[in-house]
Amino acid sequence: MTPTDGRATDLRIAPIGDVLDRVERSLHVHLDRNTLVRKRRSIGARTNRDSWVRIERRPVEKILGQGWNGTECASALGGIAKPEWQESVSWRDPVEATMWRADETGLLPGPPIGSSVLATDPQLPEAWWQSLTTSLDALAGQDTTRVATPDTEVITQTLVTTTVQTAFPTRADTTIRRWSPAHADLNWANITAPHFCLFDWEDWGMAPRGLDSASLLGASLAVPTLADRVRSERRDDLESRDGKVMTLFVFAKFAGADAHPDDPRVEPARREAARIVSELQSA
Template identity: 30%
Template structure:
């Protein structure tokens, strides 16, 4: 556990008048954050996350406030309780949320086994995401840029060989990091820091990519978002998501183990006939 983050966690606990229920239980990807359960001053259960970030990087966390202000209650998520930031280059930022009603689907972004979610859960997921995609966001909030999409052939050379048009024709407000550690059962969405504009279908494509090692879950995603994923926009979004995983495979073990599935998914897309 990174010592500087653990010290920052303890400092945030004091400043926010929290009582930790043990040490933080979750280390974020790349060791950039620590999270865990606490009680607030009224002994209500809350969740504290402390993240290290540069001064410039703090802009990303305005997403927390935008989610609180712009998303309707039909998009279930723990309510933001408080925020506290300190230091600079790097600094730290602490967020306190209400505790989840249930638990996350997976402790990692991918899946270690079957998810066993009800048909109602899948229907609620689709309905909630349809709502997210209609939200009007500031133009500057982008999950991805056209410039990045235009470079995905660096990671999937077959894209260039197939002459795929990499122009994003439609954009929509998106969660932007929709993997299995950011979803709960009962349905709740976590981690809105980075949400913004992304190619249409990007959320469904991301969820599918992280489900690929578990065939049953991948089938559920494909069924629930069949119209989105089969569209021209959805096919491009799947290629983008696959490219992101392949690129990240050089940096961490999680994406290294997902990369073969992402490569196969991209090849299958490029050799199949659009419906």
Template identity: 30%
Template sequence: MTSSNPSSDLTGPWHRGARELAATLDPGGRLRAGMGGRTLGGPVTVKDVQGWLRVMAAPRAVGKIWEGANLADVLLTEEIPRPALLGELTWNDENGLVFQAHLWERLQGRELSPTPNLTAPAPVTDRWWDDLRIALDHLHRTPDPAGRQVMTQDYIDRIPRFIPALRGRDLTVERWETSHGDLHWANLITAPLQIIDWEGWGSAPAGYDAAVLHTYALTEPATAARVREVFADVLDTPSGRLAQWVICAEIIQAADRDSLHARLKPHVELLAEELLVS
């Protein structure tokens, strides 16, 4: 796309997807961009069923992100709570772009945060924490999705560029597990628990999901402490410490690109140092 605001180019495709899936934009409903402007979504109704229609554009109909939602719908069990996929559609335009429309069940609860990090303590119950732990245990026992990786060993070997104190350490991942890959607070729903945005799921170092959740909670110490309590057996291990260093490095790397990660950077630098002596 040539537009400086890619989501603006998706308005027409979004309405095409709605027509072909017999979906009607809710009165007063607003279309919302996501994923860096590469997607556009909005609330719809289909035969009295409330849904959410999202359209994505790509140069080719291949790749981890393109295939992620459909594979998650097929391969992940019902014990992992997430919106049901009600319908999907793909098509090409005259410029060679390919579009994908997904019609999802409307979220039953509410998002915990509009941004990946927390700006207030997470308003969740003990039952929510229990349900999250159970859901992630089911996810991490899911057979490795062939060919899908959240990150590679090659990337992990390079994280001392961002955490110099790790130079000379053996950063080999001893255990990989099926992971959400982007388990921050904007991808979690409460009342009831649901986990959304499965485009990037795949194999990651054991403990990575808990590490991401903890790191993006560092601006709210009470919630961060609860994450550490719920996932202590995951985080307080050699594998868990490596997973935490990985997400710390990712956030430090991203700090030069946006203000959200720049605000998190001092917190993760401190965490990375603390992990060296734990």
């Protein structure tokens, strides 16, 4: 595959036939090409044995440390609505400085709710919201040595402080006081409905309290009623001191100085960020 810099390939448009063939041989499975879902750095397809295979490509420097077996490691987590992991295969690209990994899991109980950011209210049933809260609370109560990698970047105190201060300068102390396990890529493209199920676990690990709740809030701001429901359901996280810092961290990624002028989330995010900064400074 080209180019050979290990980072520039977009799997939505790159040739992937050889990758699919290799995965089929390694897992002894047939991938239904008619069900292919292609994203920038991952591919997914249904198999002939009623399972799903997700294939991901990452630069080598992005998998140092804890590795990138998140989906496999997440199989040990209890009390969370997620697909059952079955097996995997990984290999290093012989030309590029990249690694490939394919994970086979059970099928999802329903379709993803939408793209990562929603523009309309999905009108989710009460049972869905209950399952969301149960799953996120169960996740936060478990133990792991993994460290979360939102956007494939290891989350650290320095990253949090730098990101927040760059977008929303404040004199407030942004030191995180509580860390707990988080999915670290919680958005509307990684959740199913009408039955709640959280998938794509490659980035999960320890993170500041409130990261997941803030991420879902940030993905909901274009729909005020949806954002209000997220605030209500995840109030304990979002109203905690660490949760407020995480809200600034998440909002900084799309509402900072380089914000896209047509993004409907920008203005509500900036208003909420101003309130949070004021609260943190007066605390």
